[in-house]
Amino acid sequence: MAKEQLQVLNALDVAKTQWYHFTAIVIAGMGFFTDAYDLFCVSLVTKLLGRIYYHHDGALKPGTLPPNVAAAVNGVAFCGTLAGQLFFGWLGDKLGRKKVYGMTLMLMVICSVASGLSFSDKPASVMATLCFFRFWLGFGIGGDYPLSATIMSEYANKKTRGAFIAAVFAMQGFGILAGGMVAIIVAAAFKSAYPTPAYQDAPLLSTPPQADFVWRIIVMFGALPAALTYYWRMKMPETARYTALVAKNAKQAASDMSKVLQVEIESESNTIIANNNSTTTTDFGLFSKKFLHRHGLHLLGTTSTWFLLDIAFYSQNLFQKDIFTGIGWIPAPKTMNALEEVYKIARAQTLIALCSTVPGYWFTVFFIDKIGRFAIQLMGFFFMTVFMFALAIPYDHWTHKENRIGFVIMYSLTFFFANFGPNATTFVVPAEIFPARLRSTCHGISAAAGKAGAMIGAFGFLYASQPTDPTKRDAGYPAGIGIRNSLIVLGCINALGVVFTFLVPESNGRSLEEMSKENEDDDDDSNGVEMRGNEFRTVPV
Template identity: 80%
Template sequence: MANDNLKVLNALDVAKTQWYHFTAIVIAGMGFFTDAYDLFCISLVTKLLGRIYYHDFGDDKPGSLPPGVSAAVNGVALVGTLVGQLFFGWLGDKMGRKKVYGMTLMIMVICSIASGLSFSDEPTAVIVTLCFFRFWLGFGIGGDYPLSATIMSEYANKKTRGGFIAAVFAMQGFGILTGGMVACIVSAAFKSKYPAPAYEENPLGSTVPQADYVWRIILMFGSIPALMTYYWRMKMPETARYTALVAKNAKQAAADMSKVLQVEVEAEPEKMVERRKNNDFGLFSKQFLKRHGLHLLGTTSTWFLLDIAFYSQNLFQKDIFSAVGWIPPAKTMNAIQEVFKISRAQTLIALCSTVPGYWFTVFFIDRIGRFAIQLMGFFFMTVFMFALAIPYHHWTQKDNRIGFVVMYALTFFFANFGPNATTFVVPAEIFPARLRSTCHGISAASGKAGAIVGAFGFLYAAQSQDKTKTDKGYPPGIGVKNSLILLGVVNCLGMLFTFLVPESNGKSLEEMSRENEGDDEEVVEMESVRAPENRTVAV
């Protein structure tokens, strides 16, 4: 038979929803608010950067960033995020969640401010400095993924755990929405105070000197919410599961949770001696491969495939909307007007589809389960991508543009009421405590690898095949239509790999990770009894 779970962990599993749950959601969630703001606000200002620093690059339209520069500006933070997820995920299991949590936040604050301080008259120096600080900004953001998910999962009760973790991640939607709103407000303020003619009327005068302040203010604003939550992050106690199961200090875990839960919890130090005799295997052991190998493959592959589509859609909304004519041609606007129209379009998409999608997941994830939501999300993303791509030329006609925008918005809704949320939730629930942050970091880093493929790949794929652009340094591309078809195929693959991911709804973390089981013979016997109940069985 399996060993009984520690009373402090049982107390967490059955605890009623209390004020500390909501406090943890806000404290962890504000990190994700900042993450999303910092990662996606760059897409709002890349065209402005092109107008300011590369005004001679382009053909019959205002200056735009060369393909290599655009790829670097959009993708360097994603590279930093990938590295940060691996490093801080590992560090969170070695040093503890709380000790590392403050480090990531301070890196984000410092680098967010520094990103807007890339002062120089030389375009190359500005872009290099911007990319340098955005890499380290991404590094800090990367640490927030495994730590926030792990902390929330280890604090939550098993009945509403999915909703709590998803609520932390849902703050990402508010970050995307706020990014668009801040860009709208800042650009509107400068647009009225420093009016400039459209590019067609006066190419040289269409970018006023004050436009250089716009992108800096937008980028630097991301430091404010992160700074506001630093104190509260430092006040949070270490999670009981880390203290008891990894640090093996049952007495301290019971003391910490007694304060949090406001009930007396028994320490049970003697149980720490007898449990884990056969559960001390490492990440690269055969035992881990047998128990969790397929699970890790499932979480990494689905997150990788999801982020190819999700980041392509987010970072290059402006290009897609311009291609179908929802955003007017750049040459009909001045630089600040263009920022305003791009940010207004992205704010509308975030408000009507992105944010509601996140909160649908929060509401339904503990009712219908992770597997159903993820499979449904990938399915509808596939359907809508093909529905946009196959009759693409139909949607580019003026009378049909609203239909395109509505269907495009629905892909965001089902990404967030789907795999974008569940890929974040599940890795925080199914792995052992001593490897939980590491495995979540690996899964998240796989997602960022997909985001990098999406960011760089879509930039290449969606380029026009017009010879003039190719002569000016643009690589030949396959166009927006075929790019959308490729994203549809990617989402279809995501559906297939979802079948590798186990359902964790209603189960304790120890039950999912099998940390409360005895020796291997007992484990095999129990699995043979329980196998019919489970969709995916670790072997």
């Protein structure tokens, strides 16, 4: 039978939307703004790094990063992010959300600045230092995923919880947009201050010494929004669900939420907590049979869909500059000087973010509590599959100059349905369906599976998209399968995402305790009956 629902948790579930909810969205969301900026800004400057540190005097074409260096610069932050998601996700359940929340932000601030201060007279040393600090930057970013999602889900009311969590994640779109805009402004400023001839006219002057400041400024800017948010994060109280269900202090939970929601909440005795947790229901661990029985398929669903989504999503984001160069939308590097190349790459990526990435996130915010998580995720994966195949199968058609705009529009739609689809829902659902004691941990595991996919996207697409013809490949890269076949592979991966979505439960309109069964006794498992809202349905034992 269902246990008695605590007053403080019930008050959170039925609370009207208040100013504090929006404050929490901004405080948690600025972390994601910074996350996205830091993860994706490197794609704007990788070609510039190649020109600065790997140029050859008198060469006929601009310098490029060696394959192993390019892979490391693009992918090392994802390695750190994966480790951070697992570690801080576990720590958030052990120490509490608030205690760990400030650590991640400060780590991001320090490592953003340190990344831009990677100085040495040897290119290898600069790249090694940059990769070192980007790993720890990713480690801090990783912690932000489970903590921000868990905090927002535990603060939100039942009716608009999905929109609030999605709004936090939607700040990622503004971070991607900000990265492009900062790169445009910085490149334009340096280009006007230090004009240089086109590359073929003066090879040695095409990369002015001042270009070294450009990538450093772009990378270091990510520390600013994180630093501005730190004070407000430290002011947030611990979530009531952690205090009541994990720390088992109902009085403190009621006191904290009374201040937050500006309403009087009856303070229950801590003995009620003890009574509610007296059965073995709350004693099972992550690796127990009971967890496997209750949430094993759920965890498989959240990890697999996030893994598959991130292979496609990060491949598209990190290497869209290569795809746009391949179809001729961005001119060949040898026709531009270094600063102009940064400017045009940033302008193209900003246009994509403005027209498709950002709107996609906010479509999810507006519709997630109306049509549900499952429908949005299924629809997103389906249309991503359709548009990937529509780009890949007639790829030669899109490379003609008169068809390039059509390619860009189709490519933008894959971003739109990624964000009005699985890129948002894979973040939302793991914060809703697991028990409070394991919520941050399970979200961290799901997110880490996503980052494993991102690493495959970052490393794999870099090599796979190289042409089979050695005369058309970047220097030092082995033969790949070409952009066309790479897009077909990504389309198949999205199709798999459709299949695994059926493992993910719908959490729309249900309380966190109802989804995780924290308000049910062990008898509920033994008699084969599961409560769903006001209905009962028989389930297999």
